[in-house]
Amino acid sequence: MKITGKTRVVVHLAYPAKHLRTPEFFNPLVARLGHDAVLIPWEVSPSALPDAWAGLRKVENLAGVIVTVPHKQAVAQLCDELEGTAAALGVANVARRLPDGRFAGRMFDGDGFVRGLLNAGHPVEGKRVLLLGAGGAATGIAHGLLAAGAADLAIYNRSNDKAEALVTALVRLYPGRRIRTGPADGAGFDIIVNGTALGLRTEDPLPLDPSSLGPGSVVAEVVMNPDVTPLLLAAQMRGLTIHRGVHMITGQVQLLADFLLSPFQPSEVGAQ
Ligand SMILES: NC(=O)c1ccc[n+]([C@@H]2O[C@H](COP(=O)([O-])OP(=O)(O)OC[C@H]3O[C@@H](n4cnc5c(N)ncnc54)[C@H](OP(=O)(O)O)[C@@H]3O)[C@@H](O)[C@H]2O)c1
Structure with missing residues (x-):
């Protein structure tokens, strides 16, 4: 994998983060799919999450976040839109950053x-x-x-x-x-x-x-x-x-990659 100035970033939000294994599945898959993107772990405590989230809204090469313990409910509340199970149950394990800094959350667990x-x-x-x-x-x-x-x-x-x-x-x-x-x-x-x-x-x-x-x-x-x-x-x-x-x-890594890295729809861009 080659990281360049054009590489899009996906942040893996967790606390603690030492146990995370999703990068070892996500990064090879996105490379195989031909995406220029990388998933990196961020260890963020629950009390720091709102500040970290506010910062993520400003990061223009951020494709989105993958979320795990203990942030799934909190992230659902921080998202601007929720779809499917995320909307029904108030939990999100992934959020896509839209061009205007809003986040759309989904739940694929x-x-x-x-x-x-x-x-x-x-x-x-x-x-x-x-x-x-x-x-x-x-x-x-x-x-x-x-x-x-x-x-x-x-x-x-x-x-x-x-x-x-x-x-x-x-x-x-x-x-x-x-x-x-x-x-x-x-x-x-x-x-x-x-x-x-x-x-x-x-x-x-x-x-x-x-x-x-x-x-x-x-x-x-x-x-x-x-x-x-x-x-x-x-x-x-x-x-x-x-x-x-x-x-x-392994059952959801492709769903995560497709959701985070697919091209923006006109409605998403138009919402800016
Ligand atoms: N394999 C995968 O693809 C995958 C994907 C996502 C998550 N995970 C793993 O799933 C686990 C849970 O993640 P999550 O996002 O659901 O976290 P979460 O929202 O923080 O939920 C944690 C759950 O564990 C329980 N728990 C924690 N410590 C406990 C203890 N000492 N005694 C009894 N129950 C305890 C909690 O009970 P209370 O409600 O009583 O606190 C709650 O039910 C993590 O290990 C995470 O790494 C795996």
Whole structure:
């Protein structure tokens, strides 16, 4: 990859940023697609985010931002336009900078996660899913799983009020589906998803007791550093099928690149 004065920049907003792996997938892909662009990590604390965002509005060679822990909800509020899931659930994992410095946000985590599962041969339609977490990634995943036809979705989160709020929003979007909060207990589910940040730090506890995992279930991760988390190791030791966090980024990296780097539409330029 050659960086020149014409290279467009994509910023990866995170806090912390040390664990980020998206650049290792995004940068080779955009080079293969023939874009002159680069993704670089920015470690920005939640309290500094509004100032950093105000600065990003002024950067004329900025294509946009990719957003991860813990900024997805805050970035959705800072965006000037939200589309699709981002508008429905108030979370964004990507925002495109328009020529006048406004930002249009989207959420591809759900699509990425579901594509990753399907590509690995794990169907979603009709399945019973336990989702651990109700943050930005988990919110997108919950939506993606229901859109893909999951029959039963139980959500557990440390902060129960966030799980309740997510369930309320999803019930409105998917009337008639079985959607509820529940305990961190894997018994009776086909797919168990760790959608929390637990597993990133060596001292983290497991997000659920692995002895609750029933036979035949698929245990999936969002955490991709380490590549095989302690939860996945525990599931593997019980003879279960595991699905690594990396599948979620490979499932969405092209969606991110297409959204960030496609030419501006006349309506976007005309809004200046
Ligand atoms: N593989 C991929 O492509 C991909 C894409 C996006 C994100 N991710 C990963 O997904 C993870 C979550 O990201 P996010 O953007 O959703 O972050 P977020 O919005 O900050 O949400 C964090 C989630 O983790 C929970 N959590 C954090 N620390 C916890 C603890 N000590 N005990 C119990 N629960 C805890 C939070 O619970 P509370 O609500 O109670 O705080 C919340 O549910 C990160 O590890 C990120 O790297 C992976």
